[in-house]
Amino acid sequence: MRLLVLGGTGFVGGATVAEAVRDGWSVTVFNRGRHGTVPSGVERLRGDRTAPGGLAALAGGEWDVVVDTWDGAPRAAGETARALAGRVGRYVYVSSGSVYAEPVEPGSAEDAPVVDAAPDADDADYASNKAGAERAVREVYGESALIARAGLILGPGEDIGRLPWWLERVARGGDVLAPGPADLPLQYIDARDLAAFLLDPVVPGGTYNVISRTGHATMGALLDAAVTVTGAGARLRWTDPEAILAADVEPWNDLPVWIPQGHPYRWLQERDVSRAYAAGLTCRPVAETVADTWAWLRAVGTVPPRAGRPQRAPVGLDPAREEAVLAAAR
Known part of the structure; x- marks a missing residue:
């Protein structure tokens, strides 16, 4: 299995890379190369998805799964999702429970209202970034995308x-x-x-x-x-x-x-x-x-x-x- 992790050196991204390596996956990470290290054998591609031409390093690659931990501008999440369309088997976006619109009733499920955020928005607060990125990914992959709303x-x-x-x-x-x-x-x-x-x-x-x-x-x-x-x-x-x-x-x-x-x-x-x-x-x-x-x-x-x-x-x-x-x- 071929895995692409967008990020890959932070907390969740690093844990995902480590889990995949333990399971014998072929792993590639894509990030700006300014932070952290990756395990031996992991391919590291460099690029800045917020810059013009920043996704060039991903051109031509194909992966079975992509995991995206992005928490910046939804616009950048959407651009990345579109750039990878047709070249990945499964798109996974790591979101957050912060997307739920307050007040939130204890015991609420995934159908609870979320904050209003546009998929093409620029960088905003954390909740809006995550909610907008969810929508940006769904615009490209629909319900086949896996949206994981984590918490603590x-x-x-x-x-x-x-x-x-x-x-x-x-x-x-x-x-x-x-x-x-x-x-x-x-x-x-x-x-x-x-x-x-x-x-x-x-x-x-x-x-x-x-x-x-x-x-x-x-x-x-x-x-x-x-x-x-x-x-x-x-x-x-x-x-x-x-x-x-x-x-x-x-x-x-x-x-x-x-x-x-x-x-x-x-x-x-x-x-x-x-x-x-x-x-x-x-x-x-x-x-x-x-x-x-x-x-x-x-x-x-x-x-x-x-x-x-x-x-x-x-x-x-x-x-x-x-x-x-x-x-x-x-």
């Missing part, structure tokens, strides 16, 4: 730093502000499980919420696994959400992964995924994701920069603020 993505290689922040915080030891309740259900996807779904030839075309079932893990299971793998003797101090929110601590950003019940963005942890599971999605245990991420983090030393996009503000709570919340809770 964790695992080795994570370039946002959510799980790495928790691991590094737990590794420092001492009393750790653990946002309750411990049995709060989580919904996420390991990048390697996402990659396996993208490359599965049995999955029919169409749009999927590609993320675990709600409750595949809990906040307690995630942090317990972090305590175990770091071996730092940290003490999890479970704290009621009301006390944390009263201290102006932001879910998701200040305390990554955590979104309490009743929060306006709780739907990010409660999407309907029955379609993806019926198509064969499988998700590994949270302890494996945490352990492998810790091993990777120790090997690389720090969270890598995001490929090709401006860096986001760092996630995680300042130690002084954490101690203030803990002190108030005591």
Whole structure:
């Protein structure tokens, strides 16, 4: 099988390349060549899809599957899809749950309304870029295209730093502000499980919420696994959400992964995924994701920069603020 990954050196693209190499695929990546490396034996084509003639390196090639992780201007996604028409057997676009138009009802499926975004639009916000790119790809490939709306993505290689922040915080030891309740259900996807779904030839075309079932893990299971793998003797101090929110601590950003019940963005942890599971999605245990991420983090030393996009503000709570919340809770 011949695979073309548009990107291929970032978090999801890198996981997809690694998965394909393990499965014996012939892999080509196409990117600007400014970031990251690729495994031995992977062909690397250079080009900038936003520049005139930037797709020239793709001319004449043919692939069984193309996986596109683009999150820039929808116009560029459409131009790339058209340039590859007739030369790829299957087009896979990695989108995001961010495309859903707020307010979003918890439990919503793939037919929930999405933000209004034109397929030929220039660069905009993340949600509009992803929604517009979905439409651009469908204009060329219709329902034969696989649109994978991921959500919270964790695992080795994570370039946002959510799980790495928790691991590094737990590794420092001492009393750790653990946002309750411990049995709060989580919904996420390991990048390697996402990659396996993208490359599965049995999955029919169409749009999927590609993320675990709600409750595949809990906040307690995630942090317990972090305590175990770091071996730092940290003490999890479970704290009621009301006390944390009263201290102006932001879910998701200040305390990554955590979104309490009743929060306006709780739907990010409660999407309907029955379609993806019926198509064969499988998700590994949270302890494996945490352990492998810790091993990777120790090997690389720090969270890598995001490929090709401006860096986001760092996630995680300042130690002084954490101690203030803990002190108030005591």
